[in-house]
Amino acid sequence: MQITFPDQTKKEFDKNTTGYDIALSIAEGLARNAVAVSINGTLADISRPVTEDAEIRIITLKDAEGLEIYRHSSAHIMALAVKRLYPDVLLGFGPAIEDGFYYDFDNVELKQADLEKIEAEMKKIMNEKIVFERHVISLKEAKKLFKDDPYKMQQIAKLGESEQLSCYKLGDLIDLCRGPHVPHSGFLKAFKLLRIAGAYWLGDSNNKMLSRVYATSFPSKKELDDYLEMRRQAEERDHNKVGRELDLFMTDKNVGQGLPLLTPKGSTIKIILQRFIEDEEIRRGYLYTITPLLAKSDLYKISGHWEHYRDGMFILEGDNAEDLYALRPMTCPFQYSLYNRTKHSYRDMPVRYAETSTLFRNESSGEMHGLIRVRQFTLADGHIICRPDQLEEEFNSVLDLINYVATTLGLKNLTYRFSKWDPNDKKKYIDNPEAWESSQKILKAILDKSGLEYYEADGEAAFYGPKLDIQFKNVWGKEDTIITVQIDFASAERFKMRYTDADGTEKTPMIIHRSSIGCYERTIATLIEQYAGKFPFWLSPEQIRLLTINEELGSYAETVALKIRNAGLRVAVDKRGETLGKKVLDAQHEYIPVIVTIGNKEKEEGTVSVRTLDGKVVQGMQLDEFIKKCEELNKTRNLETVF
RNA sequence: GCCAGAAUAGCUCAGGGGUAGAGCAACGCUCUCGUAAAGCGUGGGUCUCGGGUUCAAUUCCCGAUUCUGGCUCCA
Structure with a gap:
């Protein structure tokens, strides 16, 4: 051959x-x-x-497929180790994943401390060089072989049509598996079991929860160590750690879960971002609104929230038990109500409403995560109510705004997700298949034409329509939506929103739900991780710190600070009786972007000595010139601080 | 909500059945200093909370709360 x-x-x-x-x-x-x-x-x-x-x-192992096979085989080796230690264990799935592999186990209670035992057993198996034997069996044989294993039987039932199945035998472990595998267990060189987590069988919360062991393996010890070190460094940027250390936010058990408190520093960042967005949106033709944070259930019944989103809402009792109110989980129905206060001409469309909107969502207790998943947050929200023929242009204008925001903030590694509905989930989505199909088609056409690189995801849509989600991967490798743009085919009709068209007839508008900078809490979390805590000058809560050489210069430093503050800059003075080196160290640890030193020389000459976070020092700069440069950095929102 | 961890001074952490310890921070004094840590001293804790076991619990057991990673859900 x-x-x-x-x-x-x-x-x-x-x-x-x-x-x-x-x-x-x-x-x-x-x-x-x-x-x-x-x-x-x-x-x-x-x-x-x-x-x-x-x-x-x-x-x-140099090929991507090779590494994946290696890790999949690693999963089998782990499963064999678990099987030896816990003979009654049942096996779920054990695939290779992005940075390693996992295996789901049932009928065994695994604790963190058990991982060491399993690792030791895996090392034994490595040394035994057990061969991966592939066997092709018929459906009938498979049913016989796995008759005591409910999970494998379910898989077999699913694979039902194919006449032949393959299974792999590794020592005492026989697993239904497509393969391929490495030749024998001695191929495994370097691995680490990372953590135990619960995971529902088939990802369905109605099913039993299995014990999932996450692990990773690499072709060499060195690569494994490098990976673990890389993970460790990534976790050093964790917003939840850095954000608390830099005193940007805190939580308090008496306040409650998912309810972070922004400190003065964190609040400053939020306020600066908010001013930036509000000014920019007003410039782009948005009309700002301020609407109530709660409403009667009547409103949510019209919008569909009562039917599709009730579990996510905080519901309050009004004057009597039948009179229910709810804290708002979204801004839409309020802005629709505003739209309906007058008649609208086709000439006046689109109407672009924006609001800095505080929202409340009753997330399950296990969902909360630092500033990323919280129960109360502030969204740079907005709704564009437009004629169908304006939809594409308006959508693109939103993309342009988002792009501007992302560029200004220096947000990198964003990905775009086209989130579609799941036709089988009648409870979650408004039941109107034709509208879903047509609006998804419209959105897809817009996305294709825009040239944006995106991927599609089923079952990720909002209950009222498909959306484009802008995703960011956090330091744990988990993706979160930071910004979203959604097309809504249902709400306008539900709220009986109309405009009068050129021919005098009443038409129903289209609606785009959109954010520009996302919700402030999550975006700040993203920025902390993106910047590793080193905020650019324009966003830094404390932009400039004045250090005095000795305590006698304190009052002069205060007059300098006042002058800087009057220019709209955020400045603090460190007058402590510490050495200069100590004060520099402290300021650097707090990531203050600009350190200004004042000594007798500077006082006499009216100059300042300017140090930036990179350790560079510019001496003898005139105070007025320094202030001008800082104002410039503020205005241009420069991501780099250079003098 | 579920699975696995964690909780000791403001922060980072050590300790361990006989009512607690370090470094940093804070405060006081000395030093008055030129770009990554001056010296000495002082104060500071219901060992997250509630039960139980015990002569005795911060330590062991049970429960709760909050924080962390994961699943489901989601901006």
């Missing part, structure tokens, strides 16, 4: 030569490092005989 290699060279082999022997014919080292073989684009074990002419690629 003829084998074609990736470089298009061809070579003759006997029929049924294994991938391993083909690799061996190229180089001994290649055969030794081969974890699998790609036969006409399909991955198979390296020991698999090749039966006919084929294009062959030998997969090693």
Whole structure:
């Protein structure tokens, strides 16, 4: 038979030569490092005989697929270790994931302390060099083999149509698995079990919760150590740690879960961001509103929140038990009510409402996370009510605003998600399949035309329409939505919103729900991680710190500070009787972007000595010139502080 | 809500059945200093809260609360 290699060279082999022997014919080292073989684009074990002419690629750990196979095999090795230690264990799924792998176990109670035991057993298994044996079995045989395993039986039932199944035997562990796998357990070189978490079977909260062990493995100890060090450094940027250390926010158990308090410093950042957005939106034709933070249930019944979002709302009793109110989880129905206060001409469309809107959502107790998932937050919210023919242009104008905001903030690594509905989830979504299909088609067309790179996700839409979500990955590798733009096909009709068209008839407008900077809490969390706590000059709560050389210069420093403060800059004076080095150290630890030193020389000359966070010092700068430069940094919102 | 961890001084953490300790911070005194930590001293704790076991609990057990990672949900 003829084998074609990736470089298009061809070579003759006997029929049924294994991938391993083909690799061996190229180089001994290649055969030794081969974890699998790609036969006409399909991955198979390296020991698999090749039966006919084929294009062959030998997969090693240097290939992305190779690493994935390696980690999947690592998961099996972990499962074998667990099986040896806990013979009654039942196995769920055990896939390779982005940075490692996991396995879901049932019928066993795993604690953090058990991970060490499992790791030790895995090391034993590594040394035993147990071969991964692949067996192809019929559906009937599979049902017999796994009759005592409810999870495997469910999988088998799902795979029902395919006549042949493969399973892998690793020592005493037989697992239903498509493979491929590395040849034997001795291939595993470096691994670490990371943590235990609960995970619902098939991701459904109605199902039983299994014990999931997260772990990772690498081809070498060095790569594993590098990865763990990289994780450690990423976690050093954790907004929840840095934000508290820098005194930007705190929580208090008497206030409650998911209710962070912004300190004066954190509040300053929020206020600066808010001014930036409000000014920018007003410039772009938004009309600002201020609407109530709570309303009668009547309003939410019209909007659909009562039906689709009630679990997420804080509900309050009014004058009597039947008279229910709710804190608002969204701003939309309030702005729709405002829209309806007058008649609207087609000439006056679109109407763009914006509001700095405090919202309340009754998240489940386990969901809260620093400033990222909270029960009360402030959204830079807005609704564009427009004619259908204006939808695309308005959507694009929102994208332009978001892009401007992201660029100004220096937000990197954003991804775009086109979030669609799940037609099978009748409870979560407004039941109007045609409207869903058509609005999703419209949104997709807009996105395609805009040239934005996006991916699609089912079941992520809002209850009233599809959306574009702008996603950010936090230091834990978890994605969160920071900004969202949504098309709403339902609300205008529900609220009987109208405009008078050119022909005198009453038409129903389209609505775009949008944010510009997202909600302040989450965005600040994102920024803390993006900047690793080092906020740019224009956003820093304390922009300038004046340090005095000795205590006698205190009152002069105060007059300098006053002059700087009068220019609209945020400044503090460190008059402590500490050494200059100590004061510099403290200011650097607090990430104050500009440190100004004042000594007798500066006092006589009317100058300042300016130090930036990078350690650079500019001496003898005239005070007026310094203030001018700072004002410039504020105005341009420069991400770099250079003098 | 569920699974796994954690909670000791303002902060970071040590300790351990016989009512607590360090460093930093705070405060006081000395020093008056030129760009990443001057010296000495002082005060500061219901060991998260509520039960239980015990002669004795901060320590062991149970429950609650909050914080952390994950699942489900979500901006």
